[in-house]
Amino acid sequence: MAVSEKKYYHAIQLIPENCTGCTSCVKVCPTEAIRVRNGKAQIDPNRCVDCGNCVTICKFHAILPKSDSLDIINKFQYKVAILSSSYAGQFTEDIAYPVSKQALIELGFDEVAEEAMVTDFMVGLIRDYIRQHKDIRPILSSNCPAVVRLIQVKFPSLLPNILHQEAPMSILTRFLREKIQAEKGLKDSDIGIFLIVPCVAHVTAVHQPEGAYKHLQDGAFSIGMIYGKIRDRLRKMNNEENKINTYEQGLTLALSGVEAEMVDCEDIRALSVNGTDNVIEILSKVEDHYLDQYDYIVLRSCTNGCVGGCLNVENPFVAMSRIKKLIKTSKHQKVDTSELKELYKDGEFAVVPLEPRSIMLLDQDIKQAIQKMKKLNEILVMLPGLNCSACGSPTCYALAEDIVSDKASIDDCVVLLRRHQKEEE
Amino acid sequence: MAEYWNVNPDYEISAKSFLADKPEADVSLEFEIAVKDFVNAGKGSAEVKNTLKRLGVDPAILRRIAVASYEAEINVTAHSEGGKMYSYIYDDSVYIRFEDKGPGISNIEQAMVPGWSTADDLVREMGFGAGLGLPNIQKNSDLLHITSEYGSTTTLEIIIYYS
Known part of the structure; x- marks a missing residue:
């Protein structure tokens, strides 16, 4: 097993002046990547999987998330934001979801898309992939970049089990790039596509996508970083009704349990697991062939799924309850994904076989x-x-x-x- | 005393000479297996697995070792009065021996038949006792050796080679 000499990017930064050497971060790191030496925390970039546990635990602002600066969108003629589904759970219920989405337009984006738009397509893709790969059980979800990296570092024998397809927001990026070029007559380089994400792992994935053939997005902003700016806009907007389309029915991707329920069907048995410790325990059992009876396992590093991401502002349970309510009380919005289906058939969403990071x-x-x-x-x-x-x-x-x-x-x-x-x- | 052997023909000579010599291992692990302690069952084999990961054993082989040692550990938990797991790690193979305190296997040949089980209700309620333990150990090991006497103790030994 060759250890790659590749330099790993991480969306986490250490601020040594603030570090007290308390070792809280050392204890919560699932890959034992952090050491305190000479009174300051150090992170081994080869071991770090960007789970964000250290960012959450640090009380001294010594481990901070890296996020792109919002100004970078101005480098592009046409600016698109793609919302991670957990965004919808961050606002109190007096703020209508379409209004919170409109606020991004007010912030300077020309178009706001949602991860939720491709949920139905993803469920179809995942089911098809599971049926096409009957010799591998269980198939492990690849949506959470921290989980993928955790498998590379600690469970290399399970790499073939990972669903080797692009994540939903990347698939949506591909779709939007082509659509906007055709509709607006713009060059690819004129279009800037940015993700609004709930965690450091997704910021890292934008800058250094694992297994992707193409570099798709131009940047990532954390929900926490733009939240204040959004609130400012919301105040000015007065919660006025607007005509922006929303896709509440697809918000299920933010909730690991609901995603598993959606994939689960007559011939596919799905299991949902979230939280780093649970994920590690389950992966160890998969390694022992103890969970071969499952066809698909949804694995998310954060509590309840992406709603638990360390760069969200709302508690993961409150956010989950809000999203569930939005799903329940909304109407289905049809999205034409025929083009995506064609691309999938042509193998356009396949990723290169993932390689181990055998640093243990x-x-x-x-x-x-x-x-x-x-x-x-x-x-x-x-x-x-x-x-x-x-x-x-x-x-x-x-x-x-x-x-x-x-x-x-x-x-x-x-x-x-x-x-x-x-x-x- | 009853005995059961199963050896992968490719490794017959090296495995038998190993058992005759039992060379000292640089790395060995010992784990106590308590009676019907399903909460901790599997921790011994997990420890072996984590040790082997640090040595760079091929992932596919690692899974064979994981399955064989896990099943054997569960067997001791579920069917015996408790016992011990001894793991010896070499640069080409791993040798694991399980020694229990009884009550012994009445018919080993029958115990090797897939689906045959003497598991009691408690064990079955825990999701074990499907009668696949021993066949699974055999499938995933290069050598399996069981010695047992009904009314006395059982020793189960496995060897798995890395290549």
Whole structure:
């Protein structure tokens, strides 16, 4: 297994001046990518999967999301925003969904599209893919970029199980690019397409799409970053009725449970899983062939799905309840997706086979790796086993691993140091 | 005492000579399996899996090891009075031995038949006991060796090669 030398982009930035070295982030990282060294947090870019757990937990504004600046839209003649479905759950119910969508036009976009427009098409695509790949079970959803990266890092044996097709917002981007070029007579380079996203993983995915053949979008703005600006516009707009089309019925993609229910049918059994710890537990069971009875598993790194994204402003349960209400009380809006169906048939949405990021390896050579593992176990029995993270590594095991990889020393263990001091006294 | 052997012919010589010598392993793991403790069942095999991931064992082989050791661990949990799982990791293979405290298998040949199970209601309620455990272990291992005496203990050994 070759470890790629590729530099990984991450939509997370560290602000060392603000970091207190508290190790909260170290403890919540699912891939053990963070260490506190010399009193400051450091992130290993090879291990980070952009789940955003550290962004959420940091109380000191030392780990911040990166988002493009809204000004970049002005580089384009025709500016399009694509709304991630969780956007609809961010506003109190006195603000009508079409109004919150119109606010983006007021903000400077020429057109606002919704991820929700392609939901029905996606359900069809996913079902077809599952039926076409009967030899692979279960098929794992690829919509959440943090989950895809988590599989690359921790579960490389499950890479073939991932649904190897573009995510809905990328499919929609393809569709819009062609439609706008034809309708408005514009060049591809005149059109700027931007995603309004709920999490850092999606910002990263826009800048460094995994497996995509084409670079599709021109930028990504987090819901949290534009929320204040949207609220300003909303105040000026006075909640006035407008004629903008909305696609509430398709908002299901923001809710991992509802997405699974939609894919589930007579010959397809679907399971929904969300939250990083749950996702990891389920992937481990898939690895053991314990969940082969499922045809499809919807996996989302955040609580309840994309509504739980760390760059949303509303609580994931409140946002979910609002979106469910919107789905229930709305009428179906038909979207003509015949063109998309043609593109899918031609294999246009297929992505390159995903490659592992095997960063958990102790050594490329198995003989060396075993020697390091032996040493690791010897160190491990000397460590106190408190997993206190005071050394800056997440667990005693991780510290032992860091020591055999020459990234730390046993003297970093403050508990051992204290014991030695007491003995000397 | 009853005995059951199944060896992948490609590895017959190396597997048998391994069992005769039992060379010391640089990396070994030990895990206690408690009676009917389904909450923790599978943790021993998960530990083996996580260790092997750090050594760079091929993902497909890793899954075979995961399945075989998980099934064997569940078997000890579900059918025995508890026992221990010993894993020995080498640079070309893994050798895992499960030793339980009884009550032994009355008819091993029959236990190997897919779908045959002596699982009690508790075990079945937990979603286990489909009678596929041992056949699954056999399918995913290069060597399977069971020794058992009815009314006494059972030892199950597996070897899986990385290539």
